[in-house]
Amino acid sequence: MSKWMMGDRFDTVYPHKGSIKALWETKWKFCSQKSIYPFHDGSFEDFEPIFEKLIADNINDPFTDAYTKTFLPIVDNLEKQATQALEYGHPDRAADLYRRASVVLRIARFPYVSPTTRPDNAIKRATFDRQKDLYLKAASLWNPIIKEVIIPHTHRAANDGPSIPLYVRVPNEASASNPVPVVLLMTGLDGYRPDNSQRTHEIINRGWATVICEIPGTADSPADPADPESADRQWTAVLKYMAQQPEFDMSRVAAWGLSAGGFYAIRAACTHRTQLAGSVAHGPGSHHFLNPEWLAKVNDHEYPFTITDCWAEKYGYSSTEDFIKNSQKKFSLVETGVVDQPNCRLLLLNGVNDGVVPIEDCLVLFNHGGAKEGRFFEGMVHMGYPNSLPVSYKWLEDVLSPNITEVKN
Structure with missing residues (x-):
């Protein structure tokens, strides 16, 4: 067994x-x-x-x-x-x-x-x-449109790139006199900025803006994939840009990390806890997904293709073998002590039968740092779709717009 x-x-x-x-x-x-x-x-x-x-x-x-x-x-x-x-x-x-x-x-x-x-x-x-x-x-x-904004990486260091590309969508009614909440979407291993249309529709329908950014080691992210702290620098630069937009209410900003992005939503909930009203880690890895025992079997599970080679490159390793052997000590949010810090409100969501990242990666977090919230779906696989989506939006409504009229998903 x-x-x-x-x-x-x-x-x-x-x-x-x-x-x-x-x-x-x-x-x-x-x-x-x-x-x-x-x-x-x-x-x-x-x-x-x-x-x-x-x-x-x-x-x-x-x-x-x-x-x-x-x-x-x-x-x-x-x-x-x-x-x-x-x-x-x-x-x-x-x-x-x-x-x-x-x-x-x-x-x-x-x-x-x-x-x-x-x-x-x-x-x-x-x-x-x-x-x-x-x-x-x-x-x-579309109405409103999605536009690409390329901002300077104002906090770059070492091997980080010079600029950060974002997709930004803002409700028509947003203005300096009517600033709106913002959802910072942190994308995944295989889903990038152009892959979140439905989420932006749902977010806009609630009167919120959205900023979409790719995670280190994927697509157009400039963050050094081999540096565990490069993500912190990237989010600092992105939040600095957001604070300069008068139509954004920076007292009501939530992160939403998707799949591999959930790892960064957990991390940001700790490292940027004073700037975020809340953070949703949706299908997140945190610690056990980097365990060599897990990595030995993950390619047999639900992900469509081999995933370990992609993870190895995403985390800055030149070989999959080196990634399997050494990544947990270097990147685990438990091993590195990141999750022993206080955190902003943090919602953990996943399916109990997730074969990409184990549900244990959510459960272990309840023994570290500040209080967490969680909803885990029996019999469901990675991300807990479709049941997890209504929970996501309802939680974000409670955090960003507690007086909002309920919107059907």
């Missing part, structure tokens, strides 16, 4: 492993039909022919150029249709087509884009850049 709370699943090889055919037929086809992770905002009609071709051509490795290139003809067609729709005066249709194209590009560059462009990941980086371009074309037609 496994010592992990997920029980016998810990030693189970999940049925979608081994081939694109198995992944599509046992997992991703359903996700695509329902427009749920990682196909949220996408259309099944776009993906079905792509996966039929991947299966027919026996392309099983998502890290190859052949995998990514299979998606691009569909993108080309959607982009062409979007351009024509704009020319004929149909901006809503154009926005919809650009959105669909950007979701196809999301899966094409899935599962991971490194901040460093190398020959072996150049096509993923180029695909991500195209995704951002088409996504912003869609978002520029």
Whole structure:
């Protein structure tokens, strides 16, 4: 019997492993039909022919150029249709087509884009850049729009980059005389700035602004992935920028870390506790997910592809073996004592059967630092979807707008 709370699943090889055919037929086809992770905002009609071709051509490795290139003809067609729709005066249709194209590009560059462009990941980086371009074309037609803001990294050190790119969406009614609460979204290992449309819709509908930023070691983050404290410097710079926006109410700022971003939501709840009214750590790792015993089995679990190689690069290791051996001592929020500090209000959310990061990573935090809040969903996997989303929004409403009229999710 496994010592992990997920029980016998810990030693189970999940049925979608081994081939694109198995992944599509046992997992991703359903996700695509329902427009749920990682196909949220996408259309099944776009993906079905792509996966039929991947299966027919026996392309099983998502890290190859052949995998990514299979998606691009569909993108080309959607982009062409979007351009024509704009020319004929149909901006809503154009926005919809650009959105669909950007979701196809999301899966094409899935599962991971490194901040460093190398020959072996150049096509993923180029695909991500195209995704951002088409996504912003869609978002520029929304009301209110999403805009990209590139700010100086005012607290950079050592190997940090010079600037931090953000996506910002602000309610039309926000102004210096009517400042609004702000949700700082911290993205994940495979979900980046262009992958959070529904969250921004929900946030805007509540009268709040949102600022979206990528986490160290992913996408466009300038933070040194090998330095555990680089995230602290990044959030300090981002919060400094936010404080300079008169339409933001800095007394009502909440962080929301998604999956791998949940790790940073926990950390920020401690390191930036005086600047945050609250923090949601959604599907977070904190300590045990870096345990070599866990890492020896995690690639067999629910994540669509191999995850340890991506984690190794994300945390600044040159080899997966070095990551597995040494990362817990260096990055664990327990080992480093980060969570022994006081914290702002902190909500921990996850599924009890999470096979990406163990539920133990939430439970261990109740024995460290300040008081925590938690909601854990029996029988559910990573992130606790879909049941965790209403809990997230209700908690944020209580923190940011306790007098708000209830909004249905």
